[in-house]
Amino acid sequence: MKIAVLPGDGIGTEIVxxxxxxxxxxxxxxEMEQALVGGAAYEAHGHPLPDSxxxxxxxxxxxxxxxxxxxxxxKLDRPLRPEQAILGLRKNLGLFANFRPxxxxxQLVGAxxxxxxxxxxxxxxxxRELTGDIYFGQPRGRRxxxxxxxPGAEEAFDTMRYSRPExxxxxxxxxxxxxxxxxxxxSVDKANVLETFQFWKDVVTEVHKDYPDVALEHMYxxxxxxxxxxxxxxxxxxxxxxxxxxxxxxxxAMLTGSIGMLPSASLNSASQGLYEPSHGSAPDIAGKGVANxxxxxLSAAMxxxxxxxxxxxxxxxxxxxxxxxxxxxxxxxxxxxxxxxxGTREMGDAVVKALG
Ligand code: IPM
Ligand code: MG
Numbered sequence: 515m516k517i518a519v520l521p522g523d524g525i526g527t528e529i530v531x532x533x534x535x536x537x538x539x540x541x542x543x544x545e546m547e548q549a550l551v552g553g554a555a556y557e558a559h560g561h562p563l564p565d566s567x568x569x570x571x572x573x574x575x576x577x578x579x580x581x582x583x584x585x586x587x588x589k590l591d592r593p594l595r596p597e598q599a600i601l602g603l604r605k606n607l608g609l610f611a612n613f614r615p616x617x618x619x620x621q622l623v624g625a626x627x628x629x630x631x632x633x634x635x636x637x638x639x640x641x642r643e644l645t646g647d648i649y650f651g652q653p654r655g656r657r658x659x660x661x662x663x664x665p666g667a668e669e670a671f672d673t674m675r676y677s678r679p680e681x682x683x684x685x686x687x688x689x690x691x692x693x694x695x696x697x698x699x700x701s702v703d704k705a706n707v708l709e710t711f712q713f714w715k716d717v718v719t720e721v722h723k724d725y726p727d728v729a730l731e732h733m734y735x736x737x738x739x740x741x742x743x744x745x746x747x748x749x750x751x752x753x754x755x756x757x758x759x760x761x762x763x764x765x766x767a768m769l770t771g772s773i774g775m776l777p778s779a780s781l782n783s784a785s786q787g788l789y790e791p792s793h794g795s796a797p798d799i800a801g802k803g804v805a806n807x808x809x810x811x812l813s814a815a816m817x818x819x820x821x822x823x824x825x826x827x828x829x830x831x832x833x834x835x836x837x838x839x840x841x842x843x844x845x846x847x848x849x850x851x852x853x854x855x856x857g858t859r860e861m862g863d864a865v866v867k868a869l870g
Contacts, residue, residue, distance in 0.1 A: 515543065515544035515545070515575050515576075515822055516544065516545045516546075516547065516573065516574045516575055517537075517544055517545070517546045517547070517574055517575065517576050517577070517578055517817070517822075518547060518548075518549065518567075518570045518571045518573075518574035518576070518577045518578070519534060519546050519547065519548040519549070519577075519578050520548070520549055520550075520551040520567065520571070520577060520578070520579045520580065521548070521551075521554075521580040522551045522552040522553075522554060522579065522580040522581050522582040522596070522599070522795065523552045523553040523554055523580075523581060523582050523583055523584050523596055523795045523797070523800075524581055524582075524583065524584060524794070524795025524796050524797045524800040525580070525581060525795060525796045525799060525800050525805035525858075526552070526579075526580025526581040526582065526795055527554075527580060528800070528801075528803065528805055528807070528858045528859075529580055529581075529791065529805055529806075529807040529809070529810040529858065530578060530579075530580040530810055531862070532807035532810065532811060532858060532859065532861065532862030532865075533578060533807065533810040533811045533813065533814040533862075534546065534578075535862050535863075535866055536811050536814060536831060536834075536862065536865055536866055536869070537578075537814055539866050539869055540818075540827050540830070540831075540869070542818075542822075542824060542827060544575075544822065546578075547570060547574070549564075549566065549567040549570050549571075550564070550567060551563060551567050551579070551582060551599045551603075552581075552582025552583065552596035552599045552600075552795075553582065553583065553584050553586075553587050553596040555567060555599065556587065556590075556594060556596065560594075561594065562582065562594060562595065562596045562597075562598050562599035562602075563598065563599040563602040563603065567599075568602070568603070568606055571603055571606075571607060571788075572606065572607060574786075575786060575821055575822060576786065576787050576788070576789060576817045576821035576822060577603065577607075577787070577788040577789065578789055578790075578810075578813065578814060578817060579600070579603075579788055579789065579790035579813075580790070580791075580795075580810065581790070581791065581793065581794050581795035581796070582596035582597060582599050582600055582795055583595075583596045583597055583794055583795045583797070584596065584795060584797045585797060596795075600790075601649070601650075603788060604644050604645055604780060604788070605645055605650065607782055607786060607788065608645065608782040608783065609644055609645065609780035609781060609782050609786075609787070609788055610643060610644050610645040610646070610680070610683065610684060610781075610782065610783075611641065611643070611644065611683075611684060611687045611780065611781045611782075612641065612642040612643070612644040612759065612763075612778060612779070612780045612781075613639060613640075613641055613691070613778060613779045613780075613781070613816070613820075614639070614640040614641075614642060614759075614763040614766070614767070614776065614778045614792055615637070615638070615639045615640075615776065615777070615778075616636065616637075616638050616639075616640065616746075616763075616766040616767055616769060616770050616776060617636065617637050617638075617770060617775075617776075618633045618634065618635065618636035618637070618769065618770040618771065619770070619771075619775065619836065619839055620634070620635075621836075621839040621840060622770065622771040622772065622775065622839065622848055623771070624771075624850050625771030625772055625848050625850060626768075626769060626770060626771040627768070628743065628746075628769055632745070632746060632747070633746060633747075633769050633770065633771075635747065636746055636747055636769060636770060638746065638747075638749045638750060638751070638752065638766060639691060639695065639750070639751045639752070640752045640754070640759060640762060640763045640766055641684065641687060641688045641691060641751060641752065641753045641754075641759075642754060642755075642756060642758075642759025642760065642762075642763055643676075643680065643681075643684040643753075643754070643755050643756050643759065644756055644759075644780055645680075645756070646675070646676050646677070646680045646755070646756055647674060647675070647676060647710075647755045647756035647757050648672045648673065648674040648675075648756070648757050649756045649757065650756075651672060651673030651674055651675040652673055653671070653673055654671060654672045654673055655670070655671065656668065656669070656670045656671075657669060657671070674708065674710045674757075675710060676710050676713060676714055676755065678713075678717055681713070681714050681717040681718065681721075682717060682721055683783070684753060685701075685717065685718045685721035685722075685753065686721060686724075687753075687781075688701075688751055688753035689721065689722070689724070689725040689728050690725075691751050692725075692728045692750060692751040693725065693727065693728055695750055695751060696750035696751075697727060697728050697729060697750070698728070698729045698731075698749075698750035698751065699728055699729070699730050699731070699750070699751045699752075699753060700730075700731050700732075700733050700738070700749055700750075700751070700752045700753070701714070701715065701718045701730065701731070701732050701733070701752075701753050701754065702732075702733050702734075702735050702738045702752055702753070702754035702755075702758055702762065703715045703732060703733075703734065703735065703754070703755075703758075704734055704735050704736075704758070705732070705734070706734055710755075711755070714755060715732055718730070718732075718753070719732075735754070735758045735761075735762070738752070738754075738758075738762060739761070739762065739765060742762065742765050742766055742769065743765070743769070746766070746769050752766075763778075763792065764792075767792050767793075771848060772806065772847045772848045773792055773793040773809070773847075774791075774793055774805070774806030774808065774809055774845065774847040774848060775806065775808050775809055775812070775848065776791065776792040776793070776809050776812075777789065777790075777791060777792065777809050777810070777812035777813035777815070777816050778790055778791070778792045778813065778816075779813070779816045779817070779820050781820060781821075785820065785821055786821060787816075787817065787820055787821040789813040789814065789816055789817040789821075790810075790813055791809030791810045791813055792809060793809060803857040803858050803859060804845065804846050804857055804858060805845065805847075805858050806845040806846075806847050806848065806858070806861065807845075807858050807861050807862050807865075808835055808845075808861065808865075811831060811835060811862070811865055812831070812832065812835060814831065815827075815828040815829075815831035815832050815835075816828070818831070830869060831865070831869070833868075834865050834868035834869045835865060835868075837868040838861070838864045838865055838868050841864070842854050843856050843860070843861060843864050844856065845857070845858065845861055
């Protein structure tokens with residue numbers, strides 16, 4: 515088994531180092547190989563996703579990813595910006611199924627901006643389609659408008675599109691995930707306005723016939739955004755397209771108190787996966803040793819479970835994280851009165867210690 519370790523930019527290097535430390539003490543049989551990605555790769559090789567990094571990722575059984583991006587690259591041509599590395603990995607590895615769990619840890623109920631009773635015990639799973647939609651649809655670009663409100667004006671455009679097989683495969687993934695949990699699936703669309711999402715709704719409804727034991731509901735995305743803050747515990751598994759999933763998963767993450775706690779997995783049809791924290795590179799706190807490494811450590815646990823067939827090791831990491839939280843240690847993002855404030859490395863060390 516081989517893991518490609520791609521720390522990336524900003525806090526990426528600090529948090530991935532902690533996850534690697536945790537993986538190393540588990541004493542499992544796998545090889546880890548590190549490579550540059552994002553802005554770091556651009557600096558060294560002139561491209562955010564160099565061929566050598568892509569090759570390593572393709573050959574590996576799993577990719578452990580930190581984060582990419584920094585404001586200083588915002589002026590580069592789009593193909594050279596750090597974000598293109600993650601988009602390129604998703605596309606080239608066919609990572610169409612993105613799992614973003616939002617779990618509210620008992621000890622962190624007070625860290626959310628929502629009332630404790632709304633989020634205590636929250637455990638929802640957002641499944642975001644990750645290789646289609648307006649993110650990848652062609653054509654896109656800039657041109658002179660020939661129609662619309664201002665013919666002759668400069669305009670920009672993107673294409674929202676989904677094919678039947680793309681919707682079918684993510685729907686199957688979502689129904690199967692729901693079957694293993696609370697047997698309730700919410701499909702989020704904008705069928706009242708968009709052709710693409712009327713089609714999405716129709717196809718999801720058809721796939722539902724294979725899963726009569728799972729309750730399916732359809733919800734418009736604007737309502738879903740509202741329900742997530744009104745009554746988040748009513749959700750179990752949510753499935754949606756790439757764009758809506760991007761937005762709703764950040765919202766869901768914040769319900770739990772800190773995006774610094776949330777892991778994610780992006781899988782292809784061969785269960786090869788990329789595992790990354792749900793948060794970004796946070797350049798404002800990079801290099802200060804204060805970032806929360808737990809989302810990355812929990813992403814490593816997801817990797818052991820989904821791609822490396824080591825469910826016991828995954829359980830051990832998750833239990834260790836809960837123990838560390840119970841002992842009162844907190845990084846700045848989840849700190850509250852009475853808790854012990856620690857830095858990135860101390861948090862990683864504490865998880866290693868809890869693993870015994
Ligand atoms: C995410 C991020 C990415 C996305 C960016 C960095 C391209 O926001 O993983 O949610 O939009 O998908
Ligand atoms: Mg996002």
